[in-house]
Amino acid sequence: MALRLKRREKSGDIDISPLIDVVFILLIFFMVSTTFVKDAQVDIERPSAKSGTSASTKAMRIHIDRTGQVYVDDSPVKAWMVQSRVRDHLRDGGEGTVLVIADRRVEAQKLIEVVDQCRLAGAGDVGVVTDAEAG
Numbered sequence: 001m002a003l004r005l006k007r008r009e010k011s012g013d014i015d016i017s018p019l020i021d022v023v024f025i026l027l028i029f030f031m032v033s034t035t036f037v038k039d040a041q042v043d044i045e046r047p048s049a050k051s052g053t054s055a056s057t058k059a060m061r062i063h064i065d066r067t068g069q070v071y072v073d074d075s076p077v078k079a080w081m082v083q084s085r086v087r088d089h090l091r092d093g094g095e096g097t098v099l100v101i102a103d104r105r106v107e108a109q110k111l112i113e114v115v116d117q118c119r120l121a122g123a124g125d126v127g128v129v130t131d132a133e134a135g
Contacts, residue, residue: 060094060098061101063102064100064114068110070082073085096124098123098125098126
């Protein structure tokens with residue numbers, strides 16, 4: 001009598017090679033697409049915007065009142081002095097984020113001048129907020 005040995009086929013094996021390929025393609029896609037996020041350097045939110053986000057508490061804050069007077073650390077300064085104040089803040093180990101809090105009646109030229117001085121000083125992120133969002 002001959003004994004028959006039955007071969008059992010394993011039907012539970014899963015080939016994960018295509019899954020790994022898909023994961024790598026998705027990884028490459030997300031790595032390439034995140035480089036386009038850096039285009040918007042200045043984010044201006046108006047009081048009517050509902051998408052305001054909270055800023056870091058360690059960020060340096062520069063205020064511009066309705067007359068165009070610039071304040072750094074609650075002391076009035078000229079717009080051209082902002083660059084040296086921001087540079088000193090960064091040299092002392094402060095965070096690279098600067099928030100410009102402006103009144104809605106401030107002229108655009110004054111706002112651009114202050115933001116430009118912050119960037120020339122080496123601030124990594126410069127954000128512009130309004131009185132209502134400044135808290």
